[in-house]
Amino acid sequence: MTVFSILKKQPKRAGKKTMHKLLQGEPESRHFLLGNEAIARGAIEAGVAFATTYPGTPSSEISANLFEISQETDLYFEYSSNEKIALELASASANSGLRTLCLMKHVGLNVAADVLMTLAYLGVKKGLVLLTADDPFMFSSQNEQDNRYYGKLAGVPVLEPSSVDEAKEMIKYAFDLSEQLNEPVIFRTTTRVNHSSGIVEFKDITLPQTKGEFVKDPMNYVSVPAVSRKRHKVLLDNLEKAATISDSCSYNFIKGKGNFGIICNGVSYAYVCDSIKDLGIEDKVKILRPGLSHPMPDALIKEFLKDTEKVLVVEEGEPVMEEYVRSVAQTQKITCEIKGKHKDLLSRLYEFNPSIVRSAIAKFFGFENKSAVPVDISDLPVLPNRPPNLCAGCAHRAVFYAAKKAGGTDTLYPSDIGCYTLGFLPPVGMGDFVLCMGASIGTACGFSKSTGKNTLAFIGDSTFFHSGINGLLNAVFNNHDITVVILDNRTTAMTGHQPNPGVDMTELGFENYNQIDIEAVVKSLGVGYVQTVKPYNIRKTQEAIEEAMKFKGVSVVIAKEKCVLYAKQLGQGKKTVFQVNHDKCKNHRNCVNDLGCPAFYIEKDKVNINPEMCTGCSVCAQICPENAISPVKIK
Amino acid sequence: MSNITKLIIVAVGGQGNLLASKILGEAALDAGIQVQMSEIHGMAQRGGVVESSILFGDAKSSIIADGEADILLGFEPLESLRAVAKCNKNTEIITNMRPLQPFTSAIGLAKYPESEEIEKLLKAKSKNFLGFDATKLAIEAGTSLSLNMVLLGALAQRNLIPIGKDLIEKTIKEKTKKQFAETNLKAFHAGFQKALELSK
Numbered sequence: 005m006t007v008f009s010i011l012k013k014q015p016k017r018a019g020k021k022t023m024h025k026l027l028q029g030e031p032e033s034r035h036f037l038l039g040n041e042a043i044a045r046g047a048i049e050a051g052v053a054f055a056t057t058y059p060g061t062p063s064s065e066i067s068a069n070l071f072e073i074s075q076e077t078d079l080y081f082e083y084s085s086n087e088k089i090a091l092e093l094a095s096a097s098a099n100s101g102l103r104t105l106c107l108m109k110h111v112g113l114n115v116a117a118d119v120l121m122t123l124a125y126l127g128v129k130k131g132l133v134l135l136t137a138d139d140p141f142m143f144s145s146q147n148e149q150d151n152r153y154y155g156k157l158a159g160v161p162v163l164e165p166s167s168v169d170e171a172k173e174m175i176k177y178a179f180d181l182s183e184q185l186n187e188p189v190i191f192r193t194t195t196r197v198n199h200s201s202g203i204v205e206f207k208d209i210t211l212p213q214t215k216g217e218f219v220k221d222p223m224n225y226v227s228v229p230a231v232s233r234k235r236h237k238v239l240l241d242n243l244e245k246a247a248t249i250s251d252s253c254s255y256n257f258i259k260g261k262g263n264f265g266i267i268c269n270g271v272s273y274a275y276v277c278d279s280i281k282d283l284g285i286e287d288k289v290k291i292l293r294p295g296l297s298h299p300m301p302d303a304l305i306k307e308f309l310k311d312t313e314k315v316l317v318v319e320e321g322e323p324v325m326e327e328y329v330r331s332v333a334q335t336q337k338i339t340c341e342i343k344g345k346h347k348d349l350l351s352r353l354y355e356f357n358p359s360i361v362r363s364a365i366a367k368f369f370g371f372e373n374k375s376a377v378p379v380d381i382s383d384l385p386v387l388p389n390r391p392p393n394l395c396a397g398c399a400h401r402a403v404f405y406a407a408k409k410a411g412g413t414d415t416l417y418p419s420d421i422g423c424y425t426l427g428f429l430p431p432v433g434m435g436d437f438v439l440c441m442g443a444s445i446g447t448a449c450g451f452s453k454s455t456g457k458n459t460l461a462f463i464g465d466s467t468f469f470h471s472g473i474n475g476l477l478n479a480v481f482n483n484h485d486i487t488v489v490i491l492d493n494r495t496t497a498m499t500g501h502q503p504n505p506g507v508d509m510t511e512l513g514f515e516n517y518n519q520i521d522i523e524a525v526v527k528s529l530g531v532g533y534v535q536t537v538k539p540y541n542i543r544k545t546q547e548a549i550e551e552a553m554k555f556k557g558v559s560v561v562i563a564k565e566k567c568v569l570y571a572k573q574l575g576q577g578k579k580t581v582f583q584v585n586h587d588k589c590k591n592h593r594n595c596v597n598d599l600g601c602p603a604f605y606i607e608k609d610k611v612n613i614n615p616e617m618c619t620g621c622s623v624c625a626q627i628c629p630e631n632a633i634s635p636v637k638i639k
Numbered sequence: 640m641s642n643i644t645k646l647i648i649v650a651v652g653g654q655g656n657l658l659a660s661k662i663l664g665e666a667a668l669d670a671g672i673q674v675q676m677s678e679i680h681g682m683a684q685r686g687g688v689v690e691s692s693i694l695f696g697d698a699k700s701s702i703i704a705d706g707e708a709d710i711l712l713g714f715e716p717l718e719s720l721r722a723v724a725k726c727n728k729n730t731e732i733i734t735n736m737r738p739l740q741p742f743t744s745a746i747g748l749a750k751y752p753e754s755e756e757i758e759k760l761l762k763a764k765s766k767n768f769l770g771f772d773a774t775k776l777a778i779e780a781g782t783s784l785s786l787n788m789v790l791l792g793a794l795a796q797r798n799l800i801p802i803g804k805d806l807i808e809k810t811i812k813e814k815t816k817k818q819f820a821e822t823n824l825k826a827f828h829a830g831f832q833k834a835l836e837l838s839k
Contacts, residue, residue: 036664036674143679167699168675200701201661201676203668274699359704376727378706379764385756387721388749390651390688390741596746602686605745 024073031208039168039197040065042204043135046172048073050131050179051210052105054097055081056090058470059499060109061144062198063137067107068500078214083496083503086441086470087112091119091134098132098188099225100216103179107135110151111440115471117154122227123188124158125235127242130213131179132188134160139195140320140355146421146440148354150321155190155298159243162190162298163255166273168202174255174295181296184249185242190298194320196271196355247299255295256304262288264369265308267325268318269297275361276318282362283371297325305332309340316368317344320356343368392426396603397619399565400424400491402539404434405598405623407460407489410549415458416451420444420472422464423498423567424491431600435462442471449475449484458553460487465522466496466504473525479558480530487552487559492522493567501570511574526560533559540565542626568619578620580635584611588632595624595633643696644800645703649722650714651739652680652687655787658815659712660691662791666802666810667695677701686742688718695801710799712790715739716757716770723764732765733793733834735773735786769793769837776829785819785826792830796838804831 026045029035037045044066047055055074057067067083074081080097084090087108094106108116113136120134136154139145155162163178165171175191182189223231250256260280266289268276273293280289292308294300309315309332317326326344333342345352349364359375366373394401404427411417419425419435420443428435437447448461463472468490479486496502503509509517526534533555535548545563552559571577589611596604596611601624603617613624613633625633646663650656660676667674672695679690679702692703706727713719713734726732736754744751762768773793777786788811795804808827815823 034668036661036668196677196701199678201664201678202701203674274701278698278700357702357704358700359707376706376729378724379726379728379730381724381764384720384723384760385752386749387717388741388744388751390686391743392687393742600742600746602742602745604742605740606747 024076026069026073027076029206031206033206034203035206036201037168037204038065038201039171039193039199041069042168042172043175043193044069044073045204045206046175047105049207049209050176051103051212053079053102053212053214054094054104055079055107056084056093057107058084058087058090058112059496059502060112060137061499062139062195063107063109063135064499064502066135078212085505087116088119091116091123094132095119095123097216098128098130100218101130101213102216103131103212105133105135108137109145110136110138110149111145111147113151113154115441120154120158120188124160124239125227125232126225127186127235127238128182128188129186131182133175133178133182133191134188135191135193137193137195137198138321141195143195146438148321150324151190151192152297152324153322159239160187160190161185161246161296162192164192164270164295164297165197166270166293166295168197168200169204171197172204177255181249185246187239187242194270194355243299247302250296250299250301251303253296253301256293256301258290258292258304258308260286260290262290263311263313264289265292265312265315266318266365267292267294267308267315267329269294269325270320272318272320272356272361275356275358276365278358279362279365283366283373285371289369294325300325300328302332305329306336309333309336309338312340314369315340315342316349316365317342318350318361318364319344322352391429393429393600393602394423394426394432395568396601396617397568397621398423399493399539399563399568399621400427401432401599401601402542402621402623403489403491403545403563404432405627406539406542406545407549408434409546411458411460411553415460416455418444418447418451418459418461420463420467422467424462424464427462431597441467442475445472445475445479445486445488448486448488449479449482452484452486460489460553462489462491465490465492465494465506468522469505469520476526476531476558477529484558485556487549487561489549490522490560490562492562492564493570494564495567495570497567497570501567501573522562526562531560532557534562536562536564538565539563540621540623542623579638580620581615581618581638582613582620582622582625582633583636584613585632585634586610588630590630592629594627594629598627599624643694643698644710645708646693646695646710646712646800647703647708647722647725648691648693648712648714649718650689651718652689654714655784656689656691656714659787659791660693662807662810662814663693663800663802665814666806669810670802670806672801673697675699675701688721690722710794712794714786714790716754717741717751719761720752720757723761726764729766731767731797731799732761733769733790733797734761735790736770737772737774769797769834771833771837773830776833777826780826780829781822785822788823788826789830792827793834796831796834
């Protein structure tokens, strides 16, 4: 008998019989888990009762697992419509006495930053862990900002795990630390921890307290100037307390002995350990690894710098620790050489790897680097790329084709964050300016006003709900002359089909959700021209966009068609595929050159359609000048 | 010297590379061998390159830098060639030789290298090269989706990783979906057998 049996309750969704894999397994059992699974398990072991998020890579698998677990347990989980709202809910829940996790990708914290800055003043009653998943190298992000600065900016602690197994344990400590300080704690991961897998050991699950109570205390909770002046002092006192904790925290440690020192955080710690072994310099180099990296452990740093000849700081991203360590050295009048970010050593760009770190260590301390030599690749031919592409049959492609016909090449097309961002690539070539979530509408207004050109913004359904809606509101109020095309594919496709306010949750087997109708929202904002179209009908879509662009003022076209992958998952895929009739085809190749659907291939100088990939969208058939493309039923 | 074995697996999205990696990770767990695995994939939902790195033994890192792979296991010949920078003169390459045309070459915008050229280059840049049409064996076993199992079979035969054939087999039985287990094992054996023939 374990705590699992107490946790278990009737699955809320019919048809689901087996318990979630992160709830199975006895304490002390060992499992091979993805970093994000380990983090979800850690939160469950910590007794998390309330979790909120807006989906974003590389954090998405944490929320996917918690969403599933919430269907079998008392955990409250929600996909909020943006990160700011997610953190608002979390602030209330943690101040009502529930252990709360709020998670997002790094840029999501920019959206939630307004909440965080004042929440640090108000504090929390029960643990609130704010997980930010940073993305050095931008595997799937628009920037690689270093969110450790948010800890400094808000005055809250930052924890950084170095490995998958440590992440699971450390997130439990994050809740404890938050409760010790009555402050939210930032848990900062990077893609390389989120998307690595390793062996973790399960521990006992703490039963969560799931019913909260809020004790009114307006003189500490209502952030008017008089209250905030008082609370800012409390925050600084808490930060001082955190600094003391940092010096004795077991996640901050010195390892090894030697005259040379390396200070490293997060995944860099793994590369440093492996490098020291590879270089055979275990007896010459010691390591300081701050896991609680804000506030930094002053006493530990002083001890580390003492009698050390040279110090290398190995951290991806910005020189956060490096600058701090240098300031400690200055106050201590320690003159040893401290280096990190330098054109000959370590870069602020992208993510590190074992070889980069090993070379920097060898170079800085003067050791021989006998790394394996990569084979010569100078004689390789030019290899065809596999650029990311919209899926075969993706409705976005149809909308882009129609919009291009309607707006031509002189129109400006700001776009937004989602699968459809890929529309900027040839041959589609639609997307002139992409900034951040929801920005297509605001930037469209700016371009329209400043250039006087026709401006058409693309935005997805989830992104519209996230923050595009505000841009539209502004556009109507200030009477801008823009057209907005909302690419409503009925789900949050790019991050893995998470729900958003427009999703029909009953299709997924859920009750107790409402569905928001984009057209009704747009109309209610006072948009003068609104039309919903089915994008697979190219002619009608093109006509609707043409009309919208003629309209003086804000016009909106909603292109409503389920993401092909999502439709397939729901068993709603089309039962036909299309084929090229080679007797009719005269090789104009409009299909290939204008649409670039990956289902096309050329064989013996003729266009063919791969029936395994064709989804039956019929768009190519509609634009073929010879009517040479026709449907075939699948048996 | 080092007790660490570094394996790079490259594939095209949808070829089942991540399941193969997971099986190796689970098998290592079962065998009591330390293992770190990392997946690298970009924005593409479909058709992009998916790479995973697996480090068996006493390593903390989960990624493999250029020149540092002991084994390159390729699910597609072009992707094996693209990943050859991960190899050094002691690396062993095992690869499927059945091309999966990228869209750029499928519509004639780029040229897919000839199979002979790919094979020649991969041979020249490795200590040992094992290339065969693994897709064909997968289809013969029941479905092209079992390609990953064929390649795991070939990997097991080469005896390059610290996990034996029996344990991988057991893990496939336990960790892949029940309805595919038989096909998967058939594919695994076909890959093993093929590697045995080619190694003779």
